[in-house]
Amino acid sequence: MNGTGSVAGPRDGETADDFVASLFRAHGLALFRVALLLIGDQASAEDVVQDAFLGFHRAVPGLRDKDKALAYLRASVVNGCRSVQRSRRRAWLRGVEHEPPVGSAESAVMAEEDRRAVLAAVARLPVRAREVLALRYYLDLPHEEIAAILGIRRSTVTSTVSRALATLGRDLKEEL
Numbered sequence: 001m002n003g004t005g006s007v008a009g010p011r012d013g014e015t016a017d018d019f020v021a022s023l024f025r026a027h028g029l030a031l032f033r034v035a036l037l038l039i040g041d042q043a044s045a046e047d048v049v050q051d052a053f054l055g056f057h058r059a060v061p062g063l064r065d066k067d068k069a070l071a072y073l074r075a076s077v078v079n080g081c082r083s084v085q086r087s088r089r090r091a092w093l094r095g096v097e098h099e100p101p102v103g104s105a106e107s108a109v110m111a112e113e114d115r116r117a118v119l120a121a122v123a124r125l126p127v128r129a130r131e132v133l134a135l136r137y138y139l140d141l142p143h144e145e146i147a148a149i150l151g152i153r154r155s156t157v158t159s160t161v162s163r164a165l166a167t168l169g170r171d172l173k174e175e176l
Contacts, residue, residue: 016060023069024053031077034134038081040123048084052076074139075149078131085127121171129164132157 028049035045052073063069122130128150135146136157143157150157 016057019060020053020057023073027070030139031073034138035077035081037122037134037138038130039084044084048077048080051080071149078149117172121168125164125167129160132160133164136161
């Protein structure tokens, strides 16, 4: 990884499979956590991340700047989460409820009371606020990179983080 948060492209002799596999090993879990925070269920988050990596694998041969691979994957995950949310919203408008899959042992561990309260408070935030917080605090991205991924101004990222944290503070103080 270089200083800008991107990764070096495939080295001479490294196949697209090797390149994508190394990116997945290094960043797959963090991208999954962002998707889980944005979508709310494990199976859908896994699907979004898998789709992002599959799409990236198909795009590797045509990439001009291999150093932007991680940014491409991050944007793909956020966009995939948006697609899932749109699909759920359309289903809800038609009267079909989204049923998250039955939780695993891992999700049972995550179900501690404080964590549920935080996740519920985050889920009540507007979509953009959830996206900005996930990219900022799960991936530890700087505001400039978040702005580039979401296609917004840096000042919008700054104000969104500030408002979202204030809202979470108020909501969690009431719940806890």
